[in-house]
Amino acid sequence: MRFFKTGLVKGILVGLLWWLIGFMLVEAIRVVMGLPPQWNTSLPAGPAVPQDTLKWIVSGGLAAYEPAMVVAAIFFVIGFMLGAGTMSDWLKWTRGVDTPMQHGPKEGQPSWFRYLSVDYSHKIIGVQYGVTAVILLMFAGTLALIFRVELAKPELQLTLFNDNLNWFNTLVSAHGMIMIGSILLGVGAMSNYLVPLMIGANDMAFPRLNAFAYWINVPGALLLVTAIFIGGWNTGWTGYPPLSAQAPIGVQYFFIGVFFLGLSSILGSLNIVVTTLTMRARGMTMFRMPIFVWAAFSTALIQLTATQLIGLSFLMVAMQRILGLGFFNPGFPDITALAPAQLWEGGGNPILFQHLFWFYSHPAVYIFILPGLGIISELLPVFSRKPLFGYKWIALSSLSIALVGFLVWAHHMFVSGMNTYLRVPFMLSTLLVAVPTGVKFFSWLGTLWGGRIELKTPMLFALGAISVFLIGGLTGPPLGTVTTDLQLHDTYYVVGHFHATMFGGFVFPFFAALYYWYPKAIGRQYNERLGVLHFALMTPAFWVMSLGQMLAGTRGMRRRVADYDPAWGIDGVQLAVTIAAFIIALSVAIMVINMIVSARRAPKAAANPWRSRGLEWQVPSPVPELSYATAPIVVGEPYDYGLAGSTYVQFAPPTLAPVHSAGVTGGD
Amino acid sequence: MQKRSYGKHFVIVAVIVLVTAIITVVGLSRVRWMAAPASAQARSVDSLLGIELVAIGFLFALVMVFMLYSLVAFRQRKGEEEDGDHFEGNTKLEITWTVIPLITVLVLAVLGARGLTEATAARADEMTVEVTAFSWGFKFAYPEQGIEASPIMYLPVDQHILLDMNSVDTDVIHDFWVPEFRVKQDLVPGVPTKLRITPNKIGKYTVLCDELCGTGHTNMQAPIEVVSASDFDAWVAAQQPSTDPAEMASLGAELAASQGCAACHNITGDPGGIGPTWKGLFGHEVELSDGSTVTADDAYIAESIANPTAKIVAGYQPIMPASYGQVLTEQQISYLVAYIKSLQ
Amino acid sequence: MSAIAESPQIQVRRNRMGMWLFFVSEAFLFGGLLISRFFLWGNTRPELPQVVPLAITGTLLLSSFFMNRAETAIANDDRKTFQRSLLITALLGVIFFLGVMIFEWGWTIEPDGTFLLGNHIHPTSGVYGAVLYGMTGMHALHVVSGVVLILIIWNLGRKGKYSADDHWGVEATAIYWHYIDLIWVFFYPALYLIGTAVPAGH
Ligand code: HEA
Numbered sequence A: 001m002r003f004f005k006t007g008l009v010k011g012i013l014v015g016l017l018w019w020l021i022g023f024m025l026v027e028a029i030r031v032v033m034g035l036p037p038q039w040n041t042s043l044p045a046g047p048a049v050p051q052d053t054l055k056w057i058v059s060g061g062l063a064a065y066e067p068a069m070v071v072a073a074i075f076f077v078i079g080f081m082l083g084a085g086t087m088s089d090w091l092k093w094t095r096g097v098d099t100p101m102q103h104g105p106k107e108g109q110p111s112w113f114r115y116l117s118v119d120y121s122h123k124i125i126g127v128q129y130g131v132t133a134v135i136l137l138m139f140a141g142t143l144a145l146i147f148r149v150e151l152a153k154p155e156l157q158l159t160l161f162n163d164n165l166n167w168f169n170t171l172v173s174a175h176g177m178i179m180i181g182s183i184l185l186g187v188g189a190m191s192n193y194l195v196p197l198m199i200g201a202n203d204m205a206f207p208r209l210n211a212f213a214y215w216i217n218v219p220g221a222l223l224l225v226t227a228i229f230i231g232g233w234n235t236g237w238t239g240y241p242p243l244s245a246q247a248p249i250g251v252q253y254f255f256i257g258v259f260f261l262g263l264s265s266i267l268g269s270l271n272i273v274v275t276t277l278t279m280r281a282r283g284m285t286m287f288r289m290p291i292f293v294w295a296a297f298s299t300a301l302i303q304l305t306a307t308q309l310i311g312l313s314f315l316m317v318a319m320q321r322i323l324g325l326g327f328f329n330p331g332f333p334d335i336t337a338l339a340p341a342q343l344w345e346g347g348g349n350p351i352l353f354q355h356l357f358w359f360y361s362h363p364a365v366y367i368f369i370l371p372g373l374g375i376i377s378e379l380l381p382v383f384s385r386k387p388l389f390g391y392k393w394i395a396l397s398s399l400s401i402a403l404v405g406f407l408v409w410a411h412h413m414f415v416s417g418m419n420t421y422l423r424v425p426f427m428l429s430t431l432l433v434a435v436p437t438g439v440k441f442f443s444w445l446g447t448l449w450g451g452r453i454e455l456k457t458p459m460l461f462a463l464g465a466i467s468v469f470l471i472g473g474l475t476g477p478p479l480g481t482v483t484t485d486l487q488l489h490d491t492y493y494v495v496g497h498f499h500a501t502m503f504g505g506f507v508f509p510f511f512a513a514l515y516y517w518y519p520k521a522i523g524r525q526y527n528e529r530l531g532v533l534h535f536a537l538m539t540p541a542f543w544v545m546s547l548g549q550m551l552a553g554t555r556g557m558r559r560r561v562a563d564y565d566p567a568w569g570i571d572g573v574q575l576a577v578t579i580a581a582f583i584i585a586l587s588v589a590i591m592v593i594n595m596i597v598s599a600r601r602a603p604k605a606a607a608n609p610w611r612s613r614g615l616e617w618q619v620p621s622p623v624p625e626l627s628y629a630t631a632p633i634v635v636g637e638p639y640d641y642g643l644a645g646s647t648y649v650q651f652a653p654p655t656l657a658p659v660h661s662a663g664v665t666g667g668d
Numbered sequence B: 001m002q003k004r005s006y007g008k009h010f011v012i013v014a015v016i017v018l019v020t021a022i023i024t025v026v027g028l029s030r031v032r033w034m035a036a037p038a039s040a041q042a043r044s045v046d047s048l049l050g051i052e053l054v055a056i057g058f059l060f061a062l063v064m065v066f067m068l069y070s071l072v073a074f075r076q077r078k079g080e081e082e083d084g085d086h087f088e089g090n091t092k093l094e095i096t097w098t099v100i101p102l103i104t105v106l107v108l109a110v111l112g113a114r115g116l117t118e119a120t121a122a123r124a125d126e127m128t129v130e131v132t133a134f135s136w137g138f139k140f141a142y143p144e145q146g147i148e149a150s151p152i153m154y155l156p157v158d159q160h161i162l163l164d165m166n167s168v169d170t171d172v173i174h175d176f177w178v179p180e181f182r183v184k185q186d187l188v189p190g191v192p193t194k195l196r197i198t199p200n201k202i203g204k205y206t207v208l209c210d211e212l213c214g215t216g217h218t219n220m221q222a223p224i225e226v227v228s229a230s231d232f233d234a235w236v237a238a239q240q241p242s243t244d245p246a247e248m249a250s251l252g253a254e255l256a257a258s259q260g261c262a263a264c265h266n267i268t269g270d271p272g273g274i275g276p277t278w279k280g281l282f283g284h285e286v287e288l289s290d291g292s293t294v295t296a297d298d299a300y301i302a303e304s305i306a307n308p309t310a311k312i313v314a315g316y317q318p319i320m321p322a323s324y325g326q327v328l329t330e331q332q333i334s335y336l337v338a339y340i341k342s343l344q
Numbered sequence C: 001m002s003a004i005a006e007s008p009q010i011q012v013r014r015n016r017m018g019m020w021l022f023f024v025s026e027a028f029l030f031g032g033l034l035i036s037r038f039f040l041w042g043n044t045r046p047e048l049p050q051v052v053p054l055a056i057t058g059t060l061l062l063s064s065f066f067m068n069r070a071e072t073a074i075a076n077d078d079r080k081t082f083q084r085s086l087l088i089t090a091l092l093g094v095i096f097f098l099g100v101m102i103f104e105w106g107w108t109i110e111p112d113g114t115f116l117l118g119n120h121i122h123p124t125s126g127v128y129g130a131v132l133y134g135m136t137g138m139h140a141l142h143v144v145s146g147v148v149l150i151l152i153i154w155n156l157g158r159k160g161k162y163s164a165d166d167h168w169g170v171e172a173t174a175i176y177w178h179y180i181d182l183i184w185v186f187f188y189p190a191l192y193l194i195g196t197a198v199p200a201g202h
């Protein structure tokens, strides 16, 4: 069967083999060193009855073999990457074998084969990112539906949770982190597919690295999912120690999974930065780039740098767990008053973790939204037939959100016990982010004003995104002002806030982008009526969900609890939120069906169905293997709708085409 | 193409924005957001939140009305192929909508800083209560009244209280939050923290742990009673150790509720829990994981609570928190033993 | 099938930019470790032997010199010096690594054949152990990867893959090696020189 020859399947099989090797290796070393095979001898080595093995694993029994499990997980990732073939070119280079950059389908293989195997074309990789993102979204969403059923009424409903509340915490944590993984992949989908097309390049600067950066997500995501089934982890997506240092073994797979997702972010964003800076078409100055490229560029700058810190913070906890490095282990009731000599026995500080973690995870929320806001800015001019209002202001506001975003992390720590004098400066910097964000909003209004607005599905989602993100954004300042955060911190108000920002800043724009570029990528037109239905179901349902969460939160609903006090009078609200969640799920299902069915049955799409001026719309749909056989030359402004006779791009006469030399080594 | 004039549009939009803003703000202020306040600190929080709600309502109306109005007034009509008006931006406008929000957030920051100072200010004649959090419960001590450990927090009304807070050093991060008091603070192992409250309404409240702390987080809470000064004195006087078995058992039941034991132990006799059931435990033979058996007498139960890993019951993981030995007094353990004894 | 590629010069320019961006990224990792050191140790440091760390620091700096010599050599088509300098660099790198492992981490082989970790300081010796092992460990990991890269280009050089005007691989490895060196220049004083020395209690 051909399916078993795909990179995906080979990766998984080889990965599993390596997993086993890694596990055995550690056990062998232990035996050689004269240690017992079990790392934690106070835990049972195995289930009493063999039939219970599965139950034993699911309840976290493998914790007795934690170092072996950790090494095995890392081996799994390496094995996967080798098996999938992401590194074969590089390995050949180390032996001095040249490997020409090959593009196009492998001979004798059907086209679907490319999507399940390593392929260097950024258009394929973009689609791979996108599909993976949607799969993760559905998976994490399904987890949310499960725990929403529990929360629909006070008291415990599901026997799953009745037996062990750890399951509830595990589901919440997995929902949060896998959703965030899904966002990172969705961002990767948009920037990988769009940036080269929009700047008139035929591919990314480092295609092999690009493929590597995509594929490393797959074992990473598999580890995240595995974590649920080997004991789970009850720490939330934030993984604060000391809790995460004592959590079930699933937390290690969570750490390692996130670590590799982070590696992907770093390598992918490096590629985006180099591509944007060096591969623009002739005549495309920075201020003539499509606005999305600005957003992707700013995003990449954050991803490139901040991501290291989440990797580091999780690594430190992992090391504390298996090697006993006590970074976060105080060991004394009051470490603020320790004598230096006592630092030999303890002195770890749990708050250090929070600083390191949020130094990534706050900027990360701007990773989630900047590309989305870029998509909104990209679509509004097309569907209002007007120039983007204040192009430069919008471009620079992305950059300034990215930069100011680095200075606000401690607003998640107002009540954490950090030095109290830090609260006021961080309040100020947090509130300052509202200013560049506001510039975007008002410029969007300027773009709509006086246009000829056409409400196609992508435009509907862009407008929906504005309304939803507005709610999310405006509920930020009450959290940012310390006084009110003393009440609101870690309540469902925060949950409402961040679902609104993430839906408005990522989910809605991502869906808009999926609909908008669908004809370009697939070559067929999706079903417009189903698209509108998706929008009409999802938007009101989302409003109910997010506003309901906020109301529950101010009334006293804490985060990450399975039960609540009926006296607060939030039963009705909670039930409404749960119903809304199911409607959102239904609407997402409609979109997925629409896209799958349209890919086979729908009528062929025109090259430029939206009458866009964008570069990518000037070539046929779907985009040919070599996107720009003749080099595009930019001669005007990107968004000059309504200006008679203006052009954005011309195609050079063939003589000016770039050099196509086959078989270049180096690179990557 | 001829440019349209927008004067009329602006007037209409301005009117709608104003009306919508008023409706939104009034609507928002009508919603019962929070439980009635019960501390002096609540005022700074509530008044700032009120101001912020007004700002949110106004900005929301502003953006939404502009957007929806544009959709109606500037929609593409059937068969229309034309582009919209060509204007690329307006620097003056951009500066305006940079500066006005800038001023707004600066004002918010000043109000926020002021509110913070008010809500956290130290006062003269504060009474200290020591709060210790552990998985999964709270312990309160009154050094000035000589009360070592109480599962319930009694507070005299209108008295400034300083909470000296700590989490057991081998434990995880917890949090102290009473929604009616409007303030909150984490309790971090190794890093003592402080919180100030002045309860000003007599009544019963609940301290909630608002930081994820594992399996028992959902149920981690403790009762608070705000009482008159004279009732408080009476309570302090009544805190003499009890010796009557029935009273001891009922004090033990209260402790079991406030210490989070119920997260793992049931009293219904169901065998499926995380920890063994307590029903019928006393006096029975208990099988241990090393194969031996032991009779569950007073000493065994007391040891199981203070030092749970000393003897592990067969078939269970040794996950019972070790911190109880540190947070419970001997007196309290004897109450718990009396309670478990009573569950026959 | 079509091949998309640009001229080698353009690709090398991009590679160089990518390389530097990678360093910027890594700087945040090492910066995070340094910040943790100051957060946890404050103005103190554990009392540790001084001579060996100084010596291996010197070794690492010296290796950078040889790495540089290798790069200049290949730029002048001097293959013999190139190959030899590479080997010396790798050797010094290994000496540095062993120095960290044996003296700083204190691995010793007991008479009965088992390994013993930490004769000066143990990973579990409070935050002193944690930060010291964390920082030197992360750095050592980079050193090892650097040595592997050097050996790879040494092997490729042996096969005659590099020439005066086509040696991007050498250049990349060289900057990587200097970068690792530079990190140590920050780590060494933070671990061994700054702050008052606190002797172990036992
Ligand atoms: C996409 C993600 C995203 C985005 C964009 C934001 C944007 C903002 N966030 Fe949010 N936030 C999260 C995701 C996001 N957040 C998440 C996931 C958490 C919880 C993490 C966890 O604990 O699990 C969180 C938590 C969180 C907290 C911590 C709460 C707590 O736990 O106690 C705070 C506190 O300051 C905060 C503030 C803000 C602010 C001020 C903005 C600002 O950037 C918003 C700016 C936008 C506007 C203000 C609207 C538009 C502006 C105008 C119309 C102009 C005029 C406006 C004014 C003058 C006010 N957020």
Ligand code: HEA
Binding pocket: A137, A138, A139, A140, A141, A142, A144, A145, A148, A172, A173, A175, A176, A177, A179, A180, A183, A235, A236, A237, A238, A495, A499, A502, A503, A506, A507, A545, A549, A558, A559, A560, A561, A577, A581, A584, A585, A586, A588, A589
């Ligand atoms: C992009 C990010 C994202 C998205 C889209 C969502 C979507 C949803 N979220 Fe989530 N959420 C987070 C990010 C996100 N969340 C994060 C970061 C946290 C914090 C975690 C933590 O505290 O650690 C959180 C926490 C969180 C909580 C708080 C839990 C707690 O603190 O106890 C709640 C509670 O209501 C919730 C609910 C929901 C619901 C109902 C949806 C719905 O919109 C989901 C709708 C469903 C789908 C989109 C799936 C579609 C399904 C199908 C189409 C069915 C087909 C499926 C198959 C065939 C398998 N989320």
Ligand code: CUA
Binding pocket: B136, B173, B174, B175, B209, B210, B211, B212, B213, B214, B216, B217, B218, B220
């Ligand atoms: Cu303690 Cu939550």
Ligand SMILES: [Cu+2]
Binding pocket: A361, A362, A365, A409, A411, A412
């Ligand atoms: Cu934040």
